[in-house]
Amino acid sequence: MSTASVPASTALSAELRELRGQVRLLADRAELTALADRYLAHLDHDRDRDDWFGSVFTEDAHLVFPMGEYRGSAGLAQFQQLARTTFERTHHQGTNYAVDIDGDRALIRAHLTAVHVERAAEPGAHFDIGGHYEAEAVRTPDGWRLRRFVFDLVWHAGSGPLTKGGH
Numbered sequence: 179m180s181t182a183s184v185p186a187s188t189a190l191s192a193e194l195r196e197l198r199g200q201v202r203l204l205a206d207r208a209e210l211t212a213l214a215d216r217y218l219a220h221l222d223h224d225r226d227r228d229d230w231f232g233s234v235f236t237e238d239a240h241l242v243f244p245m246g247e248y249r250g251s252a253g254l255a256q257f258q259q260l261a262r263t264t265f266e267r268t269h270h271q272g273t274n275y276a277v278d279i280d281g282d283r284a285l286i287r288a289h290l291t292a293v294h295v296e297r298a299a300e301p302g303a304h305f306d307i308g309g310h311y312e313a314e315a316v317r318t319p320d321g322w323r324l325r326r327f328v329f330d331l332v333w334h335a336g337s338g339p340l341t342k343g344g345h
Contacts, residue, residue, distance in 0.1 A: 203279060206277075206279050206284070206322070207277050207279070209321060209322050210275075210277050210279070210284050210286055210315055210322055211275045211277065211286075213234065213286075213315060213321075213322050213323070213324065214272055214275060214286055214288060214313065215272060216233070216234060217234045217324065217327075218270040218271070218272050218290075219270075220233075220234060221261070221268060221270050222267075222268050222269060222270055225258070225261065225262055225268070226262065228254070228255050228258060231251060231254045231255075232320075233320075234323065234324055235254060235323055235324050235325075236316060236318065236323045236324065236325045237250065237251065238250060238325065239251075239253070239254060239323075239324060239325060239326070239327070240253075240325070240326045240327075241253065241254070241257060241326075241327045241328075241329075242326075242327070242328040242329065243257075243329050243331075244329070244331045245260070245339055246260075264294070264296070264338075264339060265294040265295055265296055265305075266295060266296065266297055266298040267294075267295040267298050267301070268292060268293065268294050268295070269292065269293040269295075270290065270291075270292045271290070271291050271292070272288045272289065272290050273288065273289045273290075274288055274289045275287070275288045276288070281317075282316060282317035283314065283315070283316055283317075284314070284315040284316075284317075284322065285312065285313070285314060285315075286311075286312070286313040286314075286315060287310065287311070287312050287313075288310065288311060288313075289308075289309075289310050290307075290308070290309055290310060290311050290329065291306070291307065291308045292306065292307050292308075293305075293306050294306070294307070294338055296338075303336070303337075304336050305334065305335070305336040305337060305338025305339075306334065306335045306336055307331060307333070307334045307338075308331075308332055308333045308334075309329060309330045309331045309332040309333070310329075310330050310332065311327060311328060311329045311330065312327075312328050312330075313326065313327045313328070314326040314327075
């Protein structure tokens with residue numbers, strides 16, 4: 179059927195539906211990458227607070243790192259406490275986001291590098307890591323939130339918990 183035989187209002191309605199879908203997809207992708215960036219920013223800037231967890235994670239969040247797994251709010255607080263007591267400063271960077279959206283669920287894959295400074299007075303002595311992560315996000319009434327975050331360590335340099343603990 180050629181578009182010439184389709185009434186103009188029907189063709190316009192179909193085009194508007196398609197555009198709405200594309201805008202929704204673009205908005206979701208922007209919100210999901212912002213969520214991933216917000217998580218990393220909180221790790222660096224809000225190290226001494228736990229009140230940000232709800233703006234990033236679901237209540238049943240599950241984080242997997244080389245040094246352990248953490249579940250729910252109690253696990254997130256435990257993970258933050260470990261970071262606070264091990265390092266005085268951190269600097270996280272996420273790049274190369276790949277986002278796959280399926281309705282109200284999404285998968286975010288990205289590269290992650292992080293610098294961990296044990297003592298702020300000695301910033302030249304640091305423990306660095308690099309790898310990639312895969313995060314499952316879900317749409318909630320408050321926006322997208324991370325339900326699962328799995329970090330795959332590819333490399334590390336310097337002295338840190340992975341070198342001291344035999345991991």
